[in-house]
Amino acid sequence: MQETRDTLREDDSRPLSGWMKWLDQRTGVKSLMHEALDEPIPGGARWAYVFGSGLLYLFLSQVVTGIFLALYYVPSSDHAHTTVSYISKVVSSGLFLRSVHAYGATAIVILLFLHITQTLLYGSYKGRRELLWLSGCFLLALMLGMAFTGYLLPWDQKAYFASAVGTNIISEVPVIGSSLQRLLRGGSQMGTLTLSRFYVFHVFVLPGLLIAFIATHVFLFRKAGAAGPTKEDPFEPKLPTQKFYPRQVGMDMGASLLIVLALAVVAYFLPIRLGPEAVPSDTSYIPRPEWYYLPMFQWLKVVGGRWSLLGGIVLPGLLALLFAAIPFFDRGRERRPWRRPVVVAGFTIFVACYAGLGALSYHDDASDSNVAGQLARQRNAEIRYMRQPFKPEAASSAPPAAPVPPSADPLIAKGATIFAAGPCSDCHGTRGEGTDKAPALIGVGQKYSADRLAFLLHHRTPEMIDGGMPSVDLDQAETAALVAYLRSLK
């Protein structure tokens, strides 16, 4: 057996052509190709094995589209939405690339599920493959982290509120919860620092970790060898082997092609929507996470109140640990799924519950007419926003606006003219913002009534006189106008 595994085929030793020989002598490319392509697969190539390469392909697609999107994206709360809008509405192929990137995240979640399901059903984690499984668990967590951090970056209503809820869950962690939340958000509230942090995680930290763990995962996979079908022994493979190239390569390429096509078709015909810019003060917005987080969201509704720590943090944490520990307690040689009822049934129940919670969430939203109405309004707002032409952001370097802000109220407008023309603006600033000569007048209307202000203008207090405030020489109508203007300063 060992002999057939290691024997080189005759055609592999064909003489290399001139330039390949030159390259091979310097790089050893031939043995590298041999290492990569002639990997033995016990029992031969199968369509069931394509998910790993599909994930690798999707990851590369995310890296490439992500780098391109970064050409135009600016991670700051005052520009992020404008730049994503610019990408979606102005830049050639921008909407398509953004859609491929956003739907790519969904495709990765689907393929992760298929990859994990295949591994579980085939018992491919058996036979000294614990670390391979663990590195996969880390990859799963990192990918979910990518989906979570990437969701905020467009800074539209949906992104903002979903991430606000997501980061609120973290504060549930005992003892360090609120500190952890502040650390993640860059402050107690969501803001531009949150966006910077999420951006750095999404673009530098998590991709770096992902590349490291993918390399580890592939290395450990090649060290342990392909597990083959369920009848194969996980420790000492006995089945005849087939090389990775060309059959499995063909299947993997076919699957990747299918993924590309599906992604391109969806991205082209159902491009992702960008909603209106986030308005943190909007109290009517109902946030909903991406569909694969929806069951988790529904679960938090079920375990609210005093159960939220147990249900929201402890139980998911225990489940994750249990999941990671599968190869440590399911250790036998038996790989057929019907002979491993505990693991298979446990996984099936979990998937059924997760899907059920998701369905329940959809059902809840659809059956509550208030929620359904608001969700429909939010959807329509997104559709309307996408139809509007792109509006460039006015640069802050524009020349200062007219010193007197126009006001619809003629009385206030008249008062503003008096304020700007008289000596008031010299000391209190053109808009009553205050200078080193005199204090700000903004908010003075909340402090004093109109009568009191009119009185103070004509009867200065000792502090006002000491401060150099001159006497005011205005008739009753002018005083009323000036007071109206002062009270309008906010």
Add this chain to the structure above:
Amino acid sequence: MSTPACVPGQETDSVPERRSFLRNVFVVVGGLVSTALAIPLVRFAAFPLRAKEDETSWSDVGKVDEFASLAGPVARTIDVQRTDGWRSSTAQDGVYVVPAGSGALKVLSSVCPHLGCAVRWIDDKDRFICPCHGGTFTRTGAYVSGPPRRAMDELDSKVENGVLKVRLQRFRQLAATKEPVA
């Protein structure tokens, strides 16, 4: 060791012709798909090459009455609205308003057609003189001496509701004729 060395199907692949044919199929299909995928990426990155430079808007120079009794060139600062990618900004630029005879006005760009320095009007010498390489022009912008290969660039201008307006444009440096930079 009674099991066959290889799964059926492997044998046929070992025929050299078959193997190299397969390899070519992989290379061709892979190449075609990669090329197709590169199209949106290239379009996306090369967008600035294809983007239509937006029509420069008209800027106010001043009321036409102010220039009624103009004896010589006068410098004016204008605000130019421009779109800078995803933001719009207002930049300031200098132009010269010069009398063009019989009450007509013409607006000259202050950018020297040589290498782009700001040309100055020197009243004493009755000449526009570029401080960088000494190009000189008459009061109407005609070329007199120095390295520039053409006269100062006249800008499109019009009078609307008594206001002189100008459309700021840039022209290719060093050229003998006035060619707008697209």
